[in-house]
Amino acid sequence: MSEYAREVKSLLSPGPCYIPGYTGHCPGLRFSMGKPYGMLTAELLSQRTWHPESDITHLSENIPDDVFRKSIPGYTVDNFPVIFIQRAKSPVTAALDKVFVYQSLQPFIPPGNPYQMEDDNPKKYFIPGFTGHVPFAHNFYGKGFSITTNQALKEYGKHQRRLKADERDPTHLPTFYSSKKGVIPGFTGHIPGYKFMVGGTVGRLSEVAYGKTFSKITDP
Structure with missing residues (x-):
């Protein structure tokens, strides 16, 4: 046997142990130190003893039957097991015939705008x-x-x-321009018939256009 094998064998325990890298729980491991992981887990596993009190396989045989027949304080279910065995002979529809509608004591009134x-x-x-x-x-x-x-x-x-x-009658509002005079250059409003006139200034052409429009309105 090589020296490496003897060294590895000395680190391992012949009894049951957890291999290094095991991430499960080992009782008492965090309170032990100073030895390799395998030796520590082997010692901890060998120290675990069996206690008769921890065996619950025969628990029901040691408890009298009258203990299970008594009601637990605060238990709200009836003590009649027949209720849980029998089934309703007819569908329970009587409670569903009437529809309950919530009615407030005071009618809702919208607050308004x-x-x-x-x-x-x-x-x-x-x-x-x-x-x-x-x-x-x-x-x-x-x-x-x-x-x-x-x-x-x-x-x-x-x-x-x-x-x-401060409102005034719209019929008495002053006009922005006279219906018989031309407009100043830069006026962007609508002048009836102005786009068909050429060869004159804005003031002169608009005055002519307004004159024609005004004469059409006033003439019978």
Whole structure:
């Protein structure tokens, strides 16, 4: 036998042991040190003794039958095993005949449109998470979303009321240009008949075009 074989044989235990590299559990291994893995596992496995208390194969023979017949405190199932044996003779459909519908004590009333609410309405705001546009909301900051939108909606309502108070009759609004005079160069509006005229200035041609259009409207 070579010297290498004798050295390897001296490291291995003749009894049962785990080979190096075994990743399973070995009781007491982490509390042992100073020896090769094979010797340590062999010693630990040889030290394990059999205790009669750990044998549970005859456990049911040593326990009296009346122990199993007693109810465990807190056990909520009835003590009638017949219930679990018998089956229902007819399908249980009586409970399914009536459909139960949840009815609230107070009917649901939609809060309404925040834009149309009065300023003193406590629900005049948008809930957090609303991603739509809120007029005048950029003028308020440093507060919660509900408070900010409430103040913005109030400001928007005041602005709309001011515009409505300043409204004028559209028929009395002044015109931007005279119907009998030409326009200045750079005018981008529509001039009836202007595109068919050439050989003149913008002011002169537009004046002629307006004159023709005005005469057609006024002549009977």
